[in-house]
Amino acid sequence: MPFSMLFGMLAVMLILSAFFSGSETSLMTLNRYRLKHLVKLKHKGAIKTHVLLQQPDRLLGLILLCNNFVNNFASSIATVIAIKLYADEESSVAIAAALLTIVMLIFSEVTPKTLATIKPELLAFPAAWIYTPLLRVLYPIVWFINLFVNLLLKLVRVDVKKNNTYTINKEELKTIIAETDSLMSQRYQKMLMSILDLETATVEDIMTPRNEIVGIDLEAPLETIIDQIKNSPHTRMPVYKKSIDRVIGFLYLRKVLLLLNMDDFDKHTLISLLVKPSFIPESTPVHAQMVRFKDEKIRVGLVVDEYGDVQGLVTMDDLLQEIVGELITEDVTARKQSDGSYLVDANITIRELNRVTQWALPTEGPKTLNGLIIEFMETIPDAGISIKLHDYPLEIIKCDEHAVKLVKFLPQKQSKVLKKHT
Incomplete structure (x- = not known):
């Protein structure tokens, strides 16, 4: 066989080795969530890639079968070329192996795998079109190889099917959000972080504590109550008798302000305007209380402990602020x-x-x-x-x-x- 043909076959094997090595890396490093997004957009290459990745053991078996074949074939060709070029058979084979190792390392391993890591979609999607029919042709061999591979994995208690999932936990999702500086502003990142924390937050975490609750004591003189209503910065106030633990209702100030100047305004008129208080266990999750406020069409409630004592007050604004934070109120604390x-x-x-x-x-x-x-x-x-x-x-x-x-x-x-x- 002429040298030109041998060198041509060697070059083809090196190219194929680079393709298999690069495609393996690109397919394994693809962003699975971007891939799913492209599948939803009906990207044909993404669809084929997604199907292949459903059974990574078969895909890897196919790639490594092909890659090992072309590498071994390239080694055989290099050996033949070395024997023809040099009389000393032993030294020529060693030299050929050393040179081939360097060439394959540079052109068939490091370069394509580096490119595949930087731009995985560039090679993964075209490769999927090649691997799909190739897997059908070589399926019996791949199945036979994977049979032994899966048996070996079971010996170390690894179930390939059960571990073929791509999920992330809450902390990993937080890391992803934290790295989206180029896509969203910091304040929206904080909003998303707060939403993720809603699962563990309770009303006790965000309530206005008992000692800061501003309410109306019905035992106080009427003039004091009227003055308190007129100067209150709040729109809703709890009304109680002597102690905040004896709340009888909530007063919506917009309903009472028009009545304050009437001659017949008294405590009975005030009591008639009260709304039944809502009591919330202190361990209630924030997200559950938001749903309750929405369903019951209320915006304020008293937080109580296991003994029924009032521990604080929480409003719908407090719940919303837990999510949007600084967008609602300017931080002064x-x-x-x-x-x-x-x-x-x-x-x-x-x-x-x-x-x-x-x-x-x-x-x-x-x-x-x-x-x-x-x-x-x-x-x-x-x-x-x-x-x-x-x-x-x-x-x-x-x-x-x-x-x-x-x-x-x-x-x-x-x-x-x-x-x-x-």
Whole structure:
């Protein structure tokens, strides 16, 4: 056989080896979710690729069968060429093997696989058109090979069919969203993150705590009640007798404002305008409460513990703000200073603080920053004390005998000067 034909066959084998190596990498590195999207758009190459990837063991068996065949055939041709060129048969075969290894590594392995990794669709979709009929032709051989492969995998307790799924968990989805800077703004990324967290959030995490509830005490003088209604920044207020645990209803201020100047306005008129209160268990998931508010056409409820005591108040606005956050209200509870520090109202919830600052303070225990600091220190601290709270340095700015009111989180570079409280 002439040298020209031998070198021509060797070149063809190298090209085929590059195709099989590159297509293997491209098919295995395809973005499965983009592939499914293209399938929905009726992309023919994507459809064929998707069908092939439903049984990756067969596809890999076919590719490796073909790739090993052309590699071995190329090695045989190179050996024949070497023997014809050199008299010393042993040294010529060694030289041919070394040269062929370098050539195949560069042109048939590294280059096509690098290209396939960067642009997988460029090679995967055309390759699917070739592999589909080729799999039908070589199916008996591929089936026989996979029979032994699957038996070996079962020996190590790996079920190919059960593991042939492409799913992602919530944390992986968060990572994907975090890497979409070029596709959406940061505020919409935060919205999507908040939606993912709805599954674990409860009304207790976002409620207005009991000590901050502004309500109307029916035992107060009528003049005091009228003055409170006129100057209230709220649109709905709970009405109770002596204690917030004895709420008798909610007052919608827009219904009562027109009646305040009437001569016959009294507490009985006020009571007649009350709406029956809605009580919400503190462990109710946020997403479930949103559905309940929608179905019952109400917008406010009182959060109660297992003993029926009022722990806080939650509104539909609170639930929506859990998703859209800063789009509804401008944040005033955690203000970033020019030096990189944060001045934080200690009544802020841990979830809100984490969302504003992108920190990772624990949310399993206390729900507010005040609660977290008191739990951490096991006492109510004095103003001026500096601590390191779960690796975040802070200084107590303001507090009273009952709670921490205001703290300053220092920039991370200043954390070295603080000693962790124990």
